[in-house]
Amino acid sequence: LNLLVATKVGEEGLDIQTCCLVIRFDLPETVASFIQSRGRARMPQSEYAFLVDRGSQRELNLIQNFCEDEAQMNNEITSRTSTVEYVDFEEKVYRVDSTGATIGSGSSVSLLHRYCSKLPHDEFFNPKPWLYYFDDAEGTVCHIILPPNAPIHQIISSPQPSREAAKKDACLKACQQLYELEESSRRELHEMLVPSALRERWIKVERKKVSLSSYFIKFSPSPADRLYKEFGLFLKAPIPQEAERMKLDLQLARGRSVMTEIAIIDKSEFVKDFVQLGKDDVSSPISTFYLLLPVIVNKYRGSMTVDWKLITKCLSSPIFRTPKDNTCDRTSHMNNCLYLSNGPTKIDDILNSLVYVPCKDTFYFVSGLFPEKDAFSLFKEETNYANHFAQA
Numbered sequence: 001l002n003l004l005v006a007t008k009v010g011e012e013g014l015d016i017q018t019c020c021l022v023i024r025f026d027l028p029e030t031v032a033s034f035i036q037s038r039g040r041a042r043m044p045q046s047e048y049a050f051l052v053d054r055g056s057q058r059e060l061n062l063i064q065n066f067c068e069d070e071a072q073m074n075n076e077i078t079s080r081t082s083t084v085e086y087v088d089f090e091e092k093v094y095r096v097d098s099t100g101a102t103i104g105s106g107s108s109v110s111l112l113h114r115y116c117s118k119l120p121h122d123e124f125f126n127p128k129p130w131l132y133y134f135d136d137a138e139g140t141v142c143h144i145i146l147p148p149n150a151p152i153h154q155i156i157s158s159p160q161p162s163r164e165a166a167k168k169d170a171c172l173k174a175c176q177q178l179y180e181l182e183e184s185s186r187r188e189l190h191e192m193l194v195p196s197a198l199r200e201r202w203i204k205v206e207r208k209k210v211s212l213s214s215y216f217i218k219f220s221p222s223p224a225d226r227l228y229k230e231f232g233l234f235l236k237a238p239i240p241q242e243a244e245r246m247k248l249d250l251q252l253a254r255g256r257s258v259m260t261e262i263a264i265i266d267k268s269e270f271v272k273d274f275v276q277l278g279k280d281d282v283s284s285p286i287s288t289f290y291l292l293l294p295v296i297v298n299k300y301r302g303s304m305t306v307d308w309k310l311i312t313k314c315l316s317s318p319i320f321r322t323p324k325d326n327t328c329d330r331t332s333h334m335n336n337c338l339y340l341s342n343g344p345t346k347i348d349d350i351l352n353s354l355v356y357v358p359c360k361d362t363f364y365f366v367s368g369l370f371p372e373k374d375a376f377s378l379f380k381e382e383t384n385y386a387n388h389f390a391q392a
Contacts, residue, residue: 002018116128138159140160140166156170294307313352
């Protein structure tokens with residue numbers, strides 16, 4: 001006698017071809033359990049038996065109800081009289097004829113989210129698609145709003161029998177349009193020319209002073225609730241007059257925008273001994289030559305000067321120096337050193353500079369020092385700084 005004793009876990013997943021009898025010692029709780037346990041008997045003319053209390057009409061009625069419910073399910077499947085909406089799971093595919101690459105509607109959802117996550121962003125802006133659904137006379141429609149820095153703003157699916165089908169249809173359309181737009185841009189790249197103002201080199205100039213055309217870039221945010229650092233563009237050749245009058249409306253996240261225009265046109269002189277303007281080995285035909293520097297604007301005189309103090313602070317950061325410049329003599333500079341994970345560093349090189357925090361993928365400006373704290377000081381009364389950043 002071949003006998004297998006199992007709990008109700010055996011209702012699913014067991015495929016015993018030679019099983020011809022299933023006996024339940026306890027009654028099933030649902031119709032699904034009733035059908036699944038009987039399905040373990042795989043041989044033709046198999047039997048399905050229950051052990052019930054003698055004279056228990058309640059248990060007999062329960063079995064009878066399970067049989068009637070199963071019969072109703074089979075009848076609805078056969079005649080399609082169920083009011084449950086039928087979902088067509090047919091996979092739609094987009095194929096690139098030139099390469100043979102394909103993408104299905106199922107994988108397009110995750111691919112679109114991954115594309116949006118790769119768009120430029122910072123800690124205040126998380127680029128991702130927003131999906132909305134609405135019903136019309138022909139079915140459910142999915143409306144996708146892409147991040148503002150994506151080349152496409154919105155996608156609308158065709159009517160589908162369910163939300164899931166509408167989402168897949170819209171995502172597949174978005175992937176197709178993004179790919180075709182990118183391919184179109186690639187085909188046009190060979191026709192794009194570098195403006196003459198950016199091709200004018202300033203290297204190999206014999207004069208000690210170099211005179212550059214300078215342009216103040218004015219930022220007008222909307223809403224005007226924050227300030228943007230003022231920058232100047234410096235070129236050897238002047239830009240065309242039509243470019244001087246051009247305004248560009250930059251669309252940012254959360255409905256924000258910044259109107260960009262050239263407000264001040266001037267001439268600036270740079271001394272080559274103090275300002276490194278390039279290298280003599282630059283020979284690429286698409287190379288550009290310009291300076292984009294922070295400036296201080298005198299609105300009354302209509303002029304601007306380079307903010308060398310801010311540039312010096314930024315360039316004092318160790319990330320712009322070679323490792324040998326950042327080393328600290330452990331014996332002679334004991335009172336002017338910070339002992340970091342990569343070795344001792346001069347305090348003067350850390351103050352008023354930029355530091356990079358890998359765990360947050362962010363740059364910070366160091367404005368001060370807490371000499372009474374070190375790596376083993378308490379962090380939020382739970383752990384010390386060393387353990388916290390090791391876990392981060």
